[in-house]
Amino acid sequence: MCIFCKIAAGEFTTEFLYEDEFVLAFRDLEPQAPTHILIIPKNHFENVEALSKFEPLTVAALFRAATELAESEGLVGHRTVFNTGASAGQSVFHAHLHLLGGRPFAWPPG
Numbered sequence: 511m512c513i514f515c516k517i518a519a520g521e522f523t524t525e526f527l528y529e530d531e532f533v534l535a536f537r538d539l540e541p542q543a544p545t546h547i548l549i550i551p552k553n554h555f556e557n558v559e560a561l562s563k564f565e566p567l568t569v570a571a572l573f574r575a576a577t578e579l580a581e582s583e584g585l586v587g588h589r590t591v592f593n594t595g596a597s598a599g600q601s602v603f604h605a606h607l608h609l610l611g612g613r614p615f616a617w618p619p620g
């Protein structure tokens with residue numbers, strides 16, 4: 511079982527900041543901004559490409575969660591990111607949406 515599947519299964523003391531039928535959210539272990547939350551599908555998909563193919567409605571659920579969390583975190587602006595593939599910086603191969611906020615962000619991203 512992958513690390514995010516274990517978190518979703520409640521194997522750790524991870525605090526869930528948001529949960530619905532399809533997705534759940536928790537804080538990133540190594541935050542890259544004052545707010546850095548990961549929103550994941552409960553079912554295992556390697557990346558957002560696979561998730562989009564097999565559970566497109568869950569992609570919408572991820573963004574709905576991001577919107578609610580941005581509001582509950584009091585974020586004025588925020589950035590949402592999917593890293594897809596190692597070359598794009600993906601290190602955990604269970605699809606996840608990063609929600610980052612609380613500081614300015616540069617463009618283009620690194």
Ligand code: AMP
Nearest residue numbers: 513537538539540593599600601602603
């Ligand atoms: P990515 O590099 O896009 O695959 O993002 C994976 C993210 O998962 C990184 O920001 C890590 O800091 C984070 N991460 C890895 N393991 C854990 C964990 N056990 N709990 C919370 N965040 C984690």
